[in-house]
Amino acid sequence: MKILVNGERREVASTTLDAALVELGYSAALVATAVDGDFVPASARGICRLDENSAIEILAPMKGG
């Protein structure tokens, strides 16, 4: 199905967030996730189901002021 990953349209076979992260190449990455604007803790990624057009944000530490 098609989903949005950090603003880019991607095709994934996975139907849960944790599987999608692995499929997209984020295995073991230090990231935080949100789906459709809601924070999804790492502990809940396995039960977070993705739908067609789900918008995933995958964020990591960055410099800031």
Place this chain on the structure above:
Amino acid sequence: MLVYGTALHSRLLLGTALYPSPDVLADAVRASGTELVTVSLRRESAGMRAGQAFWTLIQGLGVRVLPNTAGCHSVREAVTTAQMAREVFATDWVKLEVIGEGDTLAPDVFGLVEAARILTDDGFKVFPYTTEDLVVAERLLRAGCEVLMPWGAPIGSGKGLNNPFGLRAMRAHFPDVPLVVDAGIGLPSHAAAAMELGYDAVLINTAVAQAGDPAAMAHAFRLAVEAGYAARLADPMEPRDMASPSTPVLGQAMLA
């Protein structure tokens, strides 16, 4: 300075953005003597893993981090970003920014108070980037904030303390609340002035990062903050409108 039960010995907080290189950032952090640096969250690409490299660098500096919600223009964005930052950085401290106006990067103080309440109810230790408005400050404290961070001038402007009257009033109005001037400081003299007003700390980023020699400027800010704080403790004189001789008049020779 005691914030949320944690003692900070350095009164200089440092941002980590806009440095020419990671090495220059590391040198500046060390030269500043800071114990607390601000960090952020941004989109991570699967291949680059830039976030991991940055986080490894920061962890190697042995400082505490204050994640920000920079760039957030709504309560929902700021709250979600804070939640994500808490998980990634493993801290419940957050520099809460809810930006209301693009040209000045002025806070949306209504959204700020609302987001502060949501986050403190959720266990966050909120450091709100606010204006010097006393009514907003009171609402932020009532929302559970135990520290306030009024701006000196628009973010990145280097203008210094635009409203010293307002900042002085805030200090007088909340004598026991830790107050940090955040944003707008461009020179060490601005930082010293903030400390002389009685502020507990200053947060600097652009003025150090964009200096010709960031580490040297970080050191200059360290000295300025220490000088301003020492001056405040020494109880500065009140300015006068008229001259007043400092050399005794008594015993002066009549030579005219």
